[in-house]
Amino acid sequence: DTAVSQTPKYLVTQMGNDKSIKCEQNLGHDTMYWYKQDSKKFLKIMFSYNNKELIINETVPNRFSPKSPDKAHLNLHINSLELGDSAVYFCASSQDQLNPYEQYFGPGTRLTVT
Amino acid sequence: AQSVAQPEDQVNVAEGNPLTVKCTYSVSGNPYLFWYVQYPNRGLQFLLKYITGDNLVKGSYGFEAEFNKSQTSFHLKKPSALVSDSALYFCAVKDRGSTLGRLYFGRGTQLTVWP
Numbered sequence: 471d472t473a474v475s476q477t478p479k480y481l482v483t484q485m486g487n488d489k490s491i492k493c494e495q496n497l498g499h500d501t502m503y504w505y506k507q508d509s510k511k512f513l514k515i516m517f518s519y520n521n522k523e524l525i526i527n528e529t530v531p532n533r534f535s536p537k538s539p540d541k542a543h544l545n546l547h548i549n550s551l552e553l554g555d556s557a558v559y560f561c562a563s564s565q566d567q568l569n570p571y572e573q574y575f576g577p578g579t580r581l582t583v584t
Numbered sequence: 585a586q587s588v589a590q591p592e593d594q595v596n597v598a599e600g601n602p603l604t605v606k607c608t609y610s611v612s613g614n615p616y617l618f619w620y621v622q623y624p625n626r627g628l629q630f631l632l633k634y635i636t637g638d639n640l641v642k643g644s645y646g647f648e649a650e651f652n653k654s655q656t657s658f659h660l661k662k663p664s665a666l667v668s669d670s671a672l673y674f675c676a677v678k679d680r681g682s683t684l685g686r687l688y689f690g691r692g693t694q695l696t697v698w699p
Binding site for chain 2: 474511512513525526560562566573578
């Protein structure tokens, strides 16, 4: 069984569109994250939720809005997509945010904005 | 401010030779240190971590890393490289005093092991 899953795996869309990426973890973890990996493979945290509460909100455009309906799910909605949003988006989870638990990553969603 | 440096974008080694992937860090407090590996078109996978105790940490796939507090380094090592070790390796640090789960990642080092 996949520990952290994301859908879709690939997403190709045009500028100006709105899209969502879904993430689910079946590990019983309390904390979930969204990362953006650019074309140079640089990994940048975007958001983190702990038990459905937003705890990390990096400097990302407010076109990006995370939503956590329950602690097993963390979705990412992006409005008015721009060319620069093209990247691979990774969801991750960890047991909690206080202790040095490792993070488990999903397979990624490759977003291409044309 | 927290930061991680991986001074080499690329490391190339021959199969069977030892490998080292370097990492240095800067944190305001004491760190937790991690290594992750990313294979092509995959998410990151956890390799090993340093929390406390023995400075030499052993992890998955025969990898190990040595924590050196005086040099603020956490280099990843393997005695004998395999072609299948070829991947992108990320070092990450977490501030021990932080109440957030934030990891600070290095920029990654591409390891290529040739036959």
